[in-house]
Amino acid sequence: MNINKIFKIRDGVDLYLNNNDMLTIYFMNTRLRKQFKVSDVIIKILELIDGEKSIISIHNELEKEMDAKIDIENIMTVFKKLTQLNAIVEKKNNHADINLINRYDRQINFFGDFINGNEESIKAQEKLRDSNVLIFGCGSIGGDIAIQLAMCGVENFILYDYDVIEESDVSRHMYFKEEYVGIKKIDALEDYLHSINRNIKVIKIDDVLTPQKNVENLIDRASFVINTADEPYIGYTSMKISRYCTKIKKAHFIGGGFDAHLASSGELVIPGITPCVDCYAQHFKEVLSGWKPKEHPIKDRHLEIGGMSSLSLFSASYAAIEIVKYICGLMNVKEYKNTRGEFLFHTMDITYLDVVRDKDCKVCGEIKYE
Secondary structure (H helix, E strand, C coil): CCCCCEEEECCCEEEEEECCCEEEEEECCCCEEEEEECCHHHHHHHHHCCCCCEHHHHHHHHHHHHCCCCCHHHHHHHHHHHHHCCCEEECCCCCCCHHHHHHCHHHHHHHCCCCCCHHHHHHHHHHHHHCCEEEECCCHHHHHHHHHHHHHCCCEEEEECCCECCHHHHHCCCCCCHHHCCCEHHHHHHHHHHHHCCCCEEEEECCCCCCCCCCHHHHHHCCEEEECCCCCCHHHHHHHHHHHHHHCCCCEEEEEEEECCEEEEEEEECCCCCCCHHHHHHHHHHHCCCCCCCCCCCCCCCCCCCCCHHHHHHHHHHHHHHHHHHHHCCCCHHHCCCCCEEEECCCCEEEECCCCCCCCCCCCCCCCCC
């Protein structure tokens, strides 16, 4: 560590003393606390770390104030320890995009609780900016995911949908307005994304996802893929997209949705780590093996499943958080074990499915994470 380096207390960190010798480091974003005993010298060092003084300046000021010789190596040890604890960060005149930092400063600060160092947090934000996200299906879930990713800093989207906005969509989709009724969903979503950030680039694919449709070239162009297309059927579109993503080892998210009083979180699929879509299909096949639907005696029933915009937003928000964590490197991928969650409107409970990766799966069984 260079003695001319300048450090500051990391934003989002609070330091306070108990009984004059017990230091508490409180990480406000995660509510995590770390405590240990400290000497008067360490307390004084913390008081002098202001983002302006270098290590050597703090050393010299300490010697002058305490009228004693202090080994610079001891001071360096304190700084190394505080850096390891993620309590302080080096203040740098980095060459990152100043507009990026100003726009996303609170988010960059938040990332600091999961990545050690302000410079790494800025790099995480740059990963979002530089990513290219492909979204199949731009309805309530896909559209809300796109909006949240745009607000987080994603600037490149490929939107795939053919549908037109209907009046009933306005009450269930967070970004649809009355004036959007009758226009294409991809056009409305593009307009909304540009209202968030004029630098966003959008490629629109106005097409139906059919069994014969070749979307492999689109998937190859994207850095991350999301499927929320529910026509002709969400299970089919997910398998079509996920099988190719798994084959080329590209992480992707299978969007959730709402089914009456229940909202599904969807699932992040990391080839070689998590269960793939076929693993989920096998799980449901086993769970529902003894279930046989009975024909309902009433024939004239409303075919549309009920739902609320809030349930859509729950699913989209969950997805956006997981996607941001993955793109930015805020998770330990090799230890990732989250599965699909189901949120029950009536009780406010979330239940996670007990799905494990099938080592004998014909799609992902031989895939190794790299």
